[in-house]
Amino acid sequence: MLFFLKVVAFVLMGSCLGVITGCTPGIHVNMVSILVLGIYASSTLEPILFAALVLSMAVVQTFLDILPAIFLGAPDPDTALSILPGHRMLLQGRGFEAVRLSAMGSLGAVMLAAAMALPMIVIIPAIYPILSAVLFPLLLFLEASIIITEKTCRKMLFALGVIALSGFLGVLITSSGFMPTDKALFPALSGLFGISTLLLSSESGVEIPEQKLDISVDIDRLRMVRSIVVGFFAGMTTGILPAVGSAQATILAQRVTRESDHRSFIVAVSGVNTGNMIFGLIALYTIGKARNGAVKAVQTIMGEGIDFNTLILFIGVVLFCGGIGAILTRVVGGVFAKNITRLPYTLLARGIVAMITVLVAIVSGPKGLLVLFVSTFIGFLPPLLGVKRVHSMGFLMIPTLIYFSGFRSLLMGLLNL
Numbered sequence: 001m002l003f004f005l006k007v008v009a010f011v012l013m014g015s016c017l018g019v020i021t022g023c024t025p026g027i028h029v030n031m032v033s034i035l036v037l038g039i040y041a042s043s044t045l046e047p048i049l050f051a052a053l054v055l056s057m058a059v060v061q062t063f064l065d066i067l068p069a070i071f072l073g074a075p076d077p078d079t080a081l082s083i084l085p086g087h088r089m090l091l092q093g094r095g096f097e098a099v100r101l102s103a104m105g106s107l108g109a110v111m112l113a114a115a116m117a118l119p120m121i122v123i124i125p126a127i128y129p130i131l132s133a134v135l136f137p138l139l140l141f142l143e144a145s146i147i148i149t150e151k152t153c154r155k156m157l158f159a160l161g162v163i164a165l166s167g168f169l170g171v172l173i174t175s176s177g178f179m180p181t182d183k184a185l186f187p188a189l190s191g192l193f194g195i196s197t198l199l200l201s202s203e204s205g206v207e208i209p210e211q212k213l214d215i216s217v218d219i220d221r222l223r224m225v226r227s228i229v230v231g232f233f234a235g236m237t238t239g240i241l242p243a244v245g246s247a248q249a250t251i252l253a254q255r256v257t258r259e260s261d262h263r264s265f266i267v268a269v270s271g272v273n274t275g276n277m278i279f280g281l282i283a284l285y286t287i288g289k290a291r292n293g294a295v296k297a298v299q300t301i302m303g304e305g306i307d308f309n310t311l312i313l314f315i316g317v318v319l320f321c322g323g324i325g326a327i328l329t330r331v332v333g334g335v336f337a338k339n340i341t342r343l344p345y346t347l348l349a350r351g352i353v354a355m356i357t358v359l360v361a362i363v364s365g366p367k368g369l370l371v372l373f374v375s376t377f378i379g380f381l382p383p384l385l386g387v388k389r390v391h392s393m394g395f396l397m398i399p400t401l402i403y404f405s406g407f408r409s410l411l412m413g414l415l416n417l
Contacts, residue, residue, distance in 0.1 A: 007052050011317055014053035015324050018060025023067055023332065029058045033297040040301055048310065051298045055277070055314055056321040058294035059110070062273040063325030064332060066102040070095055071336045072352050085262035087197060093209040095340065099333035100217050101263055102270040103326045108228035109235060109271030110322040113278035114315050116232075120279070124240055125286045131241055136404040143397055146390060155387050162391040165378050166192065167398025174399045179367045187360040187372035192392040195353050195372070196379025202349035211337035219263040227264040231271020238272065239279025239291055277318050285311045
């Protein structure tokens, strides 16, 4: 009984930390996990308590990190593309609906992943080598299919140019040693999707309308279920394969749910981020691989692997925190929605841009500011050229394609990186 109470206490502490990391741009669960590992190293408490704390923090963050993406335009790697449909809904007075959709997607995916956990223990080791073999052509096909959604050859060329520019930036950051990748992601994605969106919106003279808090969610049950299932399968991909994060799986979700269907897209993207946690644990148990920062911290704490009973306990923690995260997302999201219109949009947008810039300077230093400036310039290109912003995800997709191409060393040698 005492052990159970200690687990609950650490889970609640982790949930509180998840609220902070989820709502604060630039502070990611991976950064806090390093501090937790330091505390664990000097503690005599059971390792499983610290592992539960890290997991609960990570799960709650996957629910609440949609809030700065929608209301502040400040993404992390998991929510970068959520800015686009979320910002549109915000400008329609439906920002809180986007929050509710995200909470539903996250909770639905984590429940489905938990229900499928036992079959996945058998399936994942079997499909792991197959997925590894087909991922390069699959991602290449997805990238090509996104390009051809542009209606003219001219726009396809523009899209290819945006992909090339953002991809080259991604390769430079991930392979040149210019700065640590984890410190570069926040300024790069903030420039590509956050600051560029905010500055263009503020210059267009738009204003944020009063947000509707009593609005119903405008999505039918079939679309909701389909989007959760899409997030489930995309989350499985991120949970078991190296170099494939939620952003890359988001593009897969976007192609299946159609970009114009904003609501289905938000549900699917959120499902990817949260479902990924359970699949990450199953991958750690079955193939001994940790594919995200939180699970890597758990692996370090637990001493490489986990047994079946520990896996079941951790899945229970993820489910419990999913319920907490869904409730907190609606509560904190309501606070954001009520107060977002108190300032004129132009003033608010410029204030957020200044805040992101200061956070980048603190978290990533002068090199981060340079990355922010370059990525913001690239982020301006899609709307100015009349193509989709998703092409800026070449920043992550091109390095991933190179990783799985089998020619990484050759290509890096040609680029002298």
